[in-house]
Amino acid sequence: MTVSLQSPGRINKLQLKNRLVLAPMQQHKGTPAGHATDYHVEHYGRRAADVGLVIIESTAVSQDGRLYQDDIGIYSDSHIKPLGKVVKAVHTRDARVFIQLSHGGRKSHLLPGERLLSSSPIAFSDEYGLPFEAKNEQLEQLIGRYREAALRSREAGFDGIELHAAHGYLLHQFLSPISNLRTDSYGGSPNRRLQFVLQVAIAVREAVGPDYPVQIRVSASDYDPGGLIPLHIADIVKRLEPLLDAVHVSSGGITPLRPLDVYPGYQIPYAAVLKSETTLPVIAVGGIHQRALAERVVAEQLADFVAIGRPMLDEPDFAGQLLGKQPLSARSGS
Known part of the structure; x- marks a missing residue:
């Protein structure tokens, strides 16, 4: 049977109404204490109408792990209720919602007096400064922070969790030989x-x-040349597979280096590698903004889901356009 964008999907036992995902995008609208606001309720609720799954922006597991000081967090119980309002807004639109748990590591923007930590004392760039190498006891505390954040996420009503191990943030910093020079x-x-x-x-x-x-x-x-490639990531995901239910495939971020060419669907080949190498459902993302391309991704089983980010910022109904429910705007293509 041919799969289309409108086909139902599943992650673990969670049923999703279609194969479209709202990709996590930072909104920079959190309070100084890291709380979600009415802005987030409106933003995510508005965009949930035509996607099966919403993944909210990077949500810090500790105060010093926020990517920016206007990011949201889930590092205290006070964050649960505001995030619960976001969950309810998404559920009202018959969509499901995951929280993305994150720690920026050496790519955090800190308050005065706070110190960057990472796998090794290597700076991402002059903009961020030099991190210190986290000691084992500090890593054990961070593992506990993730555990506590997971419990709060479930209490807030989220349907699932995404661990952010991409884009050069802390979990990625441990995975990559570029940023991890530890010998322990x-x-x-x-x-x-x-x-x-x-x-x-x-x-x-x-x-x-x-x-x-x-x-x-x-x-x-x-x-x-000294970093991770798709087959390395496939090996990593296969090791983690018993603990996971899906993998969301992006690229870059461990250094300031960027891809030489960014074209529509430029990350689809990476998703296809993960799809061929693991048994987990795969979410493809990255410039998949044309209906024909998005349909090909799922029909040819290059990935199981298609995530959309930036177009949804400007056009909350963009997912409906891809599904053919609404006319395509001039910016959406065909």
Whole structure:
């Protein structure tokens, strides 16, 4: 049977009404204390109408892990109620919603007096400054932060969790040989570089149980000769597979290097590699803004779901246009 964008989908036992996903995009509208606001309720509720799944923006598991100071967090119980309002707004539109749990590591923008931490004392760029190498006891505390964030996420009513291990943030910093030069149990070989992410995934899975969806977002290429490539990421995901229910495939971010050519669907080949190498459902993302291209992704089983980000910022009804429910705007293509 041919799969289309309008075909129902499933992640773990969670049923989704179609194969479209709202990709996580930072809104920079959180309060100084990291709380979601009425803006988030309106923003995500408005865009949930024609997608099967909403993934909300990067949500910090600790105050010093916010990517920006106007990001939202889930590092205290006070964050639960405001985020619960976002969940209800999405559910009202017959969509499901995941939270993206994140820590920026060396790519966090900190308050005065706070210190960047990372896998190794290597700066991303002069803009961020030099991080310190996190000690094992600090990593154990961070694993606990992820566990607590997972419990709060479930209490807030989220339908699932996405672990942000892409775009050069903390989990990615441990995975990549570019940013992880440790020689202890958390670095020195692909297996040891995986250990922090593995322990985070174990903690989250133990917190939420076997039937609660947990997926991971990965960068399938570091765009650097010394970095990760799609087959490396496939090996990592296969190691994590017993703990996960889906994989969301992006790329880049571990260094300032960018892809040489960004064209419609430029990350689809990365998703296809993960689709061929693992048994997990795969979410493709990256310039998939034309209906024909999006339909081909799912029909040819290059991926199971298509995520859309930037077009949905300007056009909340963009997903409806891809599904043919509404006329395509001049900016949407065909």
